[in-house]
Amino acid sequence: MAGVTTLSLATSVYIAESSACIGTGLFAVDDLDSGQLICRVSQPLVTSLDAARLVDTCSNCYVWTEGGSTGSRLYVKEGTKVQACAGCKRFRYCSKACQKQAWKRGHKQECKIFSQLGDKKIPNIVLACIVLLIRMKSGVITEQVWLPIMELNAHIDDFKQNGTYDDIEKMALGAQQLSFSSHQLELHIVTGLYARILTNCLTLITPTFDPLGIVMDPLLGRFNHSCDPNAFMVMDGPEVSIRTLKPIKTEEEIYISYIDTTNPYARRQKELKSSWFFTCKCSKCEKGPIQSEDNWAIRAQDMSDEWKQQADSIIAREEYNPGPINYVGNSKDEERVAALQTVVFWMYDEEQKVSDPAEAIDMIKHGMIYCIKTGLWPLYRQPYAALRDDAIVNLLSLGSYEIAWAHCAKRYRYIHPRLYPQAFHPVRVVQTWQMAMLALYLASTQAMVAPQADMALIAYMLIMEVRDASKSSHGEENAFTKSVSAKFDEMTVEFRDKLGAGADAALSDEMPRQRRLLAEMGDRLGE
Numbered sequence: 001m002a003g004v005t006t007l008s009l010a011t012s013v014y015i016a017e018s019s020a021c022i023g024t025g026l027f028a029v030d031d032l033d034s035g036q037l038i039c040r041v042s043q044p045l046v047t048s049l050d051a052a053r054l055v056d057t058c059s060n061c062y063v064w065t066e067g068g069s070t071g072s073r074l075y076v077k078e079g080t081k082v083q084a085c086a087g088c089k090r091f092r093y094c095s096k097a098c099q100k101q102a103w104k105r106g107h108k109q110e111c112k113i114f115s116q117l118g119d120k121k122i123p124n125i126v127l128a129c130i131v132l133l134i135r136m137k138s139g140v141i142t143e144q145v146w147l148p149i150m151e152l153n154a155h156i157d158d159f160k161q162n163g164t165y166d167d168i169e170k171m172a173l174g175a176q177q178l179s180f181s182s183h184q185l186e187l188h189i190v191t192g193l194y195a196r197i198l199t200n201c202l203t204l205i206t207p208t209f210d211p212l213g214i215v216m217d218p219l220l221g222r223f224n225h226s227c228d229p230n231a232f233m234v235m236d237g238p239e240v241s242i243r244t245l246k247p248i249k250t251e252e253e254i255y256i257s258y259i260d261t262t263n264p265y266a267r268r269q270k271e272l273k274s275s276w277f278f279t280c281k282c283s284k285c286e287k288g289p290i291q292s293e294d295n296w297a298i299r300a301q302d303m304s305d306e307w308k309q310q311a312d313s314i315i316a317r318e319e320y321n322p323g324p325i326n327y328v329g330n331s332k333d334e335e336r337v338a339a340l341q342t343v344v345f346w347m348y349d350e351e352q353k354v355s356d357p358a359e360a361i362d363m364i365k366h367g368m369i370y371c372i373k374t375g376l377w378p379l380y381r382q383p384y385a386a387l388r389d390d391a392i393v394n395l396l397s398l399g400s401y402e403i404a405w406a407h408c409a410k411r412y413r414y415i416h417p418r419l420y421p422q423a424f425h426p427v428r429v430v431q432t433w434q435m436a437m438l439a440l441y442l443a444s445t446q447a448m449v450a451p452q453a454d455m456a457l458i459a460y461m462l463i464m465e466v467r468d469a470s471k472s473s474h475g476e477e478n479a480f481t482k483s484v485s486a487k488f489d490e491m492t493v494e495f496r497d498k499l500g501a502g503a504d505a506a507l508s509d510e511m512p513r514q515r516r517l518l519a520e521m522g523d524r525l526g527e
């Protein structure tokens with residue numbers, strides 16, 4: 001599919017009323033196996049970068065020139081830089097070719113208007129709204145494209161009910177004024193457009209899931225949500241691919257997930273209700289809070305007296321309000337567990353706002369200590385697992401590679417199989433890749449990570465695993481898959497050069513032992 005998407009271009013899916021969800025959904029035209037491509041949108045209708053990414057990301061191919069941990073973004077060419085458009089100075093491009101493409105696609109109509117806005121900070125949804133309004137006004141977007149956008153649910157009554165409609169109208173007014181479109185479109189239409197972008201857009205991500213901005217497209221905005229999805233999205237620049245997580249039958253509805261489905265039931269429900277205005281009745285939610293995400297390591301009544309007292313002192317605080325999001329049960333002990341959970345999720349939210357890695361690590365440690373000392377949290381229960389993910393990122397920023405490695409090994413052994421059972425689950429694949437890159441780095445430093453551990457071979461085994469899984473998670477054509485394969489081939493050559501003729505047999509002989517050592521490293525941190 002090239003150029004602007006119109007719904008008629010997608011031949012592997014069709015739109016129909018959803019029996020399980022509000023409005024319409026997308027359904028499979030054919031039987032599909034797991035790990036297969038369902039459909040691909042090569043150029044979504046509009047993509048808008050976060051303000052922080054406008055300065056270091058190409059506004060055409062979305063290559064992010066900064067960020068990401070060392071070596072984990074091999075798919076970005078070394079030395080890639082972006083340069084601002086000489087006209088508007090707002091959008092940047094990594095090459096003349098990218099600038100030309102963006103110009104042809106619509107920047108030609110937008111550049112002058114954006115140049116008048118100077119360096120005014122514009123939120124990404126307002127920016128997307130402005131771009132759509134200018135393109136509509138100048139005829140770049142035809143009726144044929146405009147109508148499917150306006151068919152999407154705007155949830156105006158829901159916004160009125162939750163008290164945010166006035167804010168939405170204000171943002172829409174801003175977009176209307178900044179795009180000089182008040183003569184063409186009345187405010188209520190622009191407000192409807194803004195509301196539609198807000199509830200139907202997706203996060204623009206790199207192939208390794210770094211968030212860059214938003215994507216709005218009438219086809220992509222049709223996928224409904226399930227906490228037990230049968231599909232997922234991966235991106236590669238502006239290209240969005242929808243792939244199967246499970247086999248899908250002809251005429252079956254395709255579901256992606258809008259949220260982190262590893263969270264407990266009450267949290268998922270609250271998030272979906274407040275951002276998308278529905279009560280999820282997916283196959284998982286239908287069963288209630290009895291799934292693996294809701295497990296505690298011990299029963300509430302078996303918590304130690306010390307922690308029961310600690311929970312009572314939290315409950316006694318004037319500002320304490322666990323809300324339905326932390327509901328655990330009605331007994332006194334379950335209320336105590338809810339209080340502790342409230343605190344740990346609060347710590348998690350707070351550490352995420354901190355930009356200094358050392359400060360973040362302190363807060364993460366505090367949160368993890370709660371999870372460990374209460375004895376309540378299994379390794380995979382949130383936000384314990386998410387705190388560990390953030391610990392790894394921050395430890396890497398601080399250069400604490402060996403501790404980061406120990407956390408990676410634990411996550412790999414105990415958390416991945418539980419939270420992401422499919423070996424090709426995209427989150428599992430990307431995290432394993434980052435772990436492989438860390439192993440490679442540790443191999444280069446000759447660090448003694450564990451007696452007899454051969455970090456180069458461990459890295460090679462992990463890369464092999466990612467190479468196989470990424471064909472299903474990202475697809476053979478994705479830049480990530482290609483760079484993983486290239487890295488694997490490069491290492492194969494290096495091993496053969498080093499070990500000579502019997503290299504392949506020697507590596508195969510040694511791998512089971514290194515696999516055992518890797519598993520043991522998952523136990524070295526205690527909890």
Ligand SMILES: C[S@@+](CC[C@H](N)C(=O)[O-])C[C@H]1O[C@@H](n2cnc3c(N)ncnc32)[C@H](O)[C@@H]1O
Nearest residue numbers: 021022023024152153200221222224225276278
């Ligand atoms: C991105 S849109 C999906 C397309 C939408 N069904 C439509 O007809 O335009 C998101 C909206 O779809 C509905 N929706 C998505 N998943 C749902 C689900 N699991 N149950 C009920 N409604 C759902 C909600 O109204 C939500 O705000």
